[in-house]
Amino acid sequence: MRLILLGPPGAGKGTQAKILVEAFGIPQLSTGDILRAAIADQTPLGLEAKAIMDRGDLVSDAIVNGIVSERIDAEDCRPGFILDGFPRTIAQAQALDKMLAEKGLKLDAVIELTADADELVRRVIQRSKDSNRPDDNPDVIRKRLDVYTTSTAPLVDYYGQQGLVKTVDGMAPVESVTSAIKTALGK
Numbered sequence: 001m002r003l004i005l006l007g008p009p010g011a012g013k014g015t016q017a018k019i020l021v022e023a024f025g026i027p028q029l030s031t032g033d034i035l036r037a038a039i040a041d042q043t044p045l046g047l048e049a050k051a052i053m054d055r056g057d058l059v060s061d062a063i064v065n066g067i068v069s070e071r072i073d074a075e076d077c078r079p080g081f082i083l084d085g086f087p088r089t090i091a092q093a094q095a096l097d098k099m100l101a102e103k104g105l106k107l108d109a110v111i112e113l114t115a116d117a118d119e120l121v122r123r124v125i126q127r128s129k130d131s132n133r134p135d136d137n138p139d140v141i142r143k144r145l146d147v148y149t150t151s152t153a154p155l156v157d158y159y160g161q162q163g164l165v166k167t168v169d170g171m172a173p174v175e176s177v178t179s180a181i182k183t184a185l186g187k
C-alpha cells in the first residue's frame with residue numbers, strides 16, 4: 001500500500017503514521033523527521049534547512065523531492081510506504097506522480113486529517129513542553145498554519161481530482177482516528 005497522510009501541522013500525521021507502520025508493516029517516510037535528523041547531524045542539508053524550518057517556512061521543493069526520490073527506491077519501500085508530511089506543495093505532488101509513474105507505481109489513497117486551528121495550536125504548544133523543536137511555539141505555529149493554507153491545502157483538490165482523497169476527522173482521540181483511517185482504507 002502506498003499512502004499519503006495530508007493535513008495541517010499538529011493534525012496527527014506523524015502520530016498516525018507511527019501506528020499504521022505497525023498495523024500495515026510498511027515504513028513511514030517523514031520528510032520532517034529526515035530534515036530534523038539532518039539538522040541534528042549538522043550535514044550541509046541540515047545547515048541549509050534549519051533557519052527555514054525554525055521560521056515555519058517550507059524547505060525547497062528540489063531538496064525535499066531529492067530526499068523522497070532516494071528514499072522510495074530503498075528495499076524496505078518495495079511493499080509500500082506511508083508518506084508523512086510529503087508532498088506539501090503542488091510541485092512536490094507533481095514530482096511524486098512522476099517518480100511513481102517512472103517505476104510503474106500508483107498511490108492507493110490520500111488520507112486528509114482535519115482539525116480546527118485552535119486545537120492545532122493547542123497540541124503544538126502542548127508538544128513544545130517536551131520537545132526541543134524550535135518551530136513549536138505560538139508565533140511559528142501560526143505561520144505554519146498560514147503556509148499550510150496557502151501551499152498545501154490545494155493538494156486536497158489535486159488528489160481529489162484523482163479520486164484518492166479520504167477525509168478523516170483528526171479531532172477525535174488518537175485510537176478513534178486510527179480506526180477511522182482503517183475503515184476509510186477498507187482494512
Ligand code: B4P
Pocket residue numbers: 007008009010011012013014015016031032033035052053056057058059060064084085086087088092123124126127135144170171172173174177
Ligand atoms: P512535520 O515534521 O511534518 O511536522 P508537523 O506538521 O508539525 O506534524 P504532524 O501533523 O505530524 O503532527 P503530530 O502527529 O506530531 O514538519 C515540520 C517542518 O518540516 C515544516 O514546517 C517544514 O519546514 C519542514 N518540512 C517537512 N516536510 C516538508 C516538505 N515536504 N516540504 C517542505 N518542507 C517540509 O501531532 C502533533 C501533536 O498533537 C503531538 O504532540 C501529538 O501527540 C498530538 N496529537 C496527535 N493526534 C492527536 C489527537 N487525535 N488528539 C490529541 N492530540 C493529538
